[in-house]
Amino acid sequence: MINLDGKLVKKENAKLSVSNRGFAYGDSVFETIRVISGKIMFWEDHYFRLMASMRIMRMEIPSSFSPEFLEDEIKDIIEANDLSTSPARIKFAVYRRQGGYYTPATREIGYVISAEKMENSFYLFNDEPYEIELFKDHYVTSGLLSTIKSNNRAVNVLGSIYASENGYDNCLLLNEKKSVVEALNGNLFLVKGTTIKTPPISDGVLNGIIRKQLINILKKTEEYTLEETSISPFELQKADELFITNVAKGIQPVSKYRKKEYAHKVSKELLSKLNVKGRLG
Incomplete structure (x- = not known):
């Protein structure tokens, strides 16, 4: 129906x-x-x-x-x-x-x-290989229109075709300033030591629901420092972890970007906290 x-x-x-x-x-x-x-x-x-x-x-x-x-x-x-x-x-x-x-x-x-x-009542952790690449054929324009979920998703469609044709599980999108904005189907978080970064809304980032939940969770933890700041493509290979968030999957850890392979300790921790928040909230 x-x-x-x-x-x-x-x-x-x-x-x-x-x-x-x-x-x-x-x-x-x-x-x-x-x-x-x-x-x-x-x-x-x-x-x-x-x-x-x-x-x-x-x-x-x-x-x-x-x-x-x-x-x-x-x-x-x-x-x-x-x-x-x-x-x-x-x-x-x-x-x-x-x-x-x-x-x-x-x-x-x-x-x-x-x-x-859907299959599962709670978000399950997926540690299967998950490789990403940059999609550079088209850019996301920073501004309010990029922050909403509209039917204007041509960049995401073309990026998904590119990923499929080249054997990647996902791609990261750039804005006109060449900053990393998000993945094709979710927001991006980068972990380096005890610092966790995610691009700011002003970069043209989708105002994601799980993004907001994780930001609230991280603000209440003492283990990590959260920074909403622009991310350069050069930072990706220096990171300890990368993960993608959306409502359907919760948190998807990235295992590989180019020659760099990533851990998934922090993303696993945060997924547990997200499931708890969902049950209580």
Whole structure:
């Protein structure tokens, strides 16, 4: 079942017009949300990021879009797909209603919520080989538009094709200043000694939910010092560890970049703390 503008319909009957602005112009934003046995993980962060994304895109936010209303919409789609006792992945997409060309005819929105089952209730540590490379054919532009999850993901698509064609598990993206911004599907953290670095939002970094959770965790630990600072490609091979974060996997440690191989002690520690935070929060 799919939630299409507040109505539950069978997946095969959930259709959007070819004039839909999300398709025609990428005029759409979305959230990927993890739900465990009916509990929406980190819901407050997802809600406020969605509202911020809609404001940045100059969409008209309906008065009904309260946290409680959208939470109920998500729970309804979970129940409709018999996922109330399972881990599930939700995609909540908001698009501007059709009409106009580059200049929209309206700022009103529609939305689609879909759900699919996931395998594990908690994040599992993956220490399988995971090799990355830089993707340098195209750059992420620093600025607010790069911080939101929109349908404009051409750089990520092309980078993913490059990784697939060259046998890499992931690639890192650069901004126009040649600073490392993030991975194709998540935020980047670099560990050197007791210092952990992650690029700042001002570099064009996606305002990631797990990124925010880890920053909060690290601020409360005495073992490590967190720095939100630009990362040069030259720093990557000097690091002790690299890891990537996103809502679907939690933390993915990097095992190799070019000739450098990495440990995964810190990422394993932090994944345990993240699972605890998820259970309590």
